[in-house]
Amino acid sequence: MGFLFNLKTSLEKLGIGEKQSQRWQLLTWIPDEQFEQEVAKGQKKEFLIAKKNFYSLGEKCKIKSEREAKYKKKAKAFDKLPSGVEAIKLGRFQDVTKNFADNSIDAIVTDPPYAKEYLKDWLDLARIAKRILKPSGFLVSYSGTNYLDRVMRILGRYLSYYWQSVLLFQPDTHPLFHPKKIFYAYKPVLIYQKEPFKVSKEWICDVVCGTGQEKDLHGWQQAESDLEHLMKGFTEPNDLVLDPFAGTGTFIIQAIKMGRKAKGAEIDDKMIETCKKRGLSIHE
Numbered sequence: 648m649g650f651l652f653n654l655k656t657s658l659e660k661l662g663i664g665e666k667q668s669q670r671w672q673l674l675t676w677i678p679d680e681q682f683e684q685e686v687a688k689g690q691k692k693e694f695l696i697a698k699k700n701f702y703s704l705g706e707k708c709k710i711k712s713e714r715e716a717k718y719k720k721k722a723k724a725f726d727k728l729p730s731g732v733e734a735i736k737l738g739r740f741q742d743v744t745k746n747f748a749d750n751s752i753d754a755i756v757t758d759p760p761y762a763k764e765y766l767k768d769w770l771d772l773a774r775i776a777k778r779i780l781k782p783s784g785f786l787v788s789y790s791g792t793n794y795l796d797r798v799m800r801i802l803g804r805y806l807s808y809y810w811q812s813v814l815l816f817q818p819d820t821h822p823l824f825h826p827k828k829i830f831y832a833y834k835p836v837l838i839y840q841k842e843p844f845k846v847s848k849e850w851i852c853d854v855v856c857g858t859g860q861e862k863d864l865h866g867w868q869q870a871e872s873d874l875e876h877l878m879k880g881f882t883e884p885n886d887l888v889l890d891p892f893a894g895t896g897t898f899i900i901q902a903i904k905m906g907r908k909a910k911g912a913e914i915d916d917k918m919i920e921t922c923k924k925r926g927l928s929i930h931e
Contacts, residue, residue: 673705676712735899735911735922740891741771743912747779752910753886754785756877756898761791769801772891776841777805779889783845785809785881790835793824799837806839812853814873838881851880874901882907896922 681704736743755776759768776786786806790798799808814834816822824831834857857873874897882888884906890898893911895918902909913919 673702673709676705676709678708681708734909735893735896735913735919737914737916737919738912739914740768740912741775744775744779744889744891749778750781751887752779752784752889753781754787754882755780755889755891756787756874756882756902757890757892758789758894758898759892761794763794766794766797766801769798770804773802773805773839775891776839780841782841783843784841785847786837786839786841787877787881788837788839789814790837792831792835793827795835802837802839807842807844809838809840810853812836812838812851812855812877815854815856817857836877847881848883849880851876874898875905878902878905878907893922894918 755772757772759765759772772788773786780786786802788802802808812835814836816832816834822831823829836855855873855876878888878901882902882905885908887908887910888898888902890902890909890911893899893913894915896911899909899911899922913922
């Protein structure tokens with residue numbers, strides 16, 4: 648406390664307020680090369696605008712650095728993963744799952760792409776899920792809203808509708824869907840089941856307030872904590888969970904953290920590298 652008091656007193660003598668000091672500290676988080684690039688840009692702008700941009704960049708770099716440090720810390724925990732965890736394999740999920748035995752996966756928890764050109768992938772996902780899921784196993788999937796009717800019809804061709812959950816966005820993070828002039832405030836979570844029908848063991852609420860977006864690794868990344876209720880409701884400890892669209896590995900990590908075994912498929916080399924940095928083993 649004495650050091651902080653002396654520092655504050657020294658700053659006051661220099662005519663530097665606490666708020667200004669905090670802003671200057673943000674600049675230390677900007678990498679040198681990036682800082683120089685911003686300086687060059689700033690010379691072409693009005694001083695006040697350039698200064699504001701620096702503070703904003705510093706804040707973003709600080710958040711990114713702290714999150715990377717958090718993931719490195721988490722990665723150490725994955726050095727002691729239980730045997731049988733196969734993690735992620737590079738390739739199309741259609742190819743990766745070809746050698747999976749029938750009725751071998753307890754649950755599929757995933758987040759496929761939402762655009763129209765990926766509807767074929769939803770069809771393959773449903774067809775493959777019917778084969779590899781154990782009887783009464785669940786497919787739990789995030790979905791977009793624009794083609795939701797078509798996605799549900801596709802899944803219904805091979806699996807039975809169980810329920811729909813809603814993931815609410817934070818009030819200040821409502822995305823815009825310009826083609827239809829919609830501020831959308833939720834994400835559908837579709838829950839389907841391979842026959843025969845069997846009620847899940849856990850009670851869950853079908854409306855979940857999202858904890859906020861984690862997009863520092865990729866624009867499609869989802870928050871780990873938002874998945875906890877899904878894993879708890881539709882999987883059990885030691886279950887084998889599959890994510891065919893592994894992305895940055897978030898669903899895989901959440902499954903392992905909750906005592907499940909996990910497999911995944913990912914086609915993007917860059918995402919595979921991100922998964923490695925997060926401590927997941929990769930089978931190429």
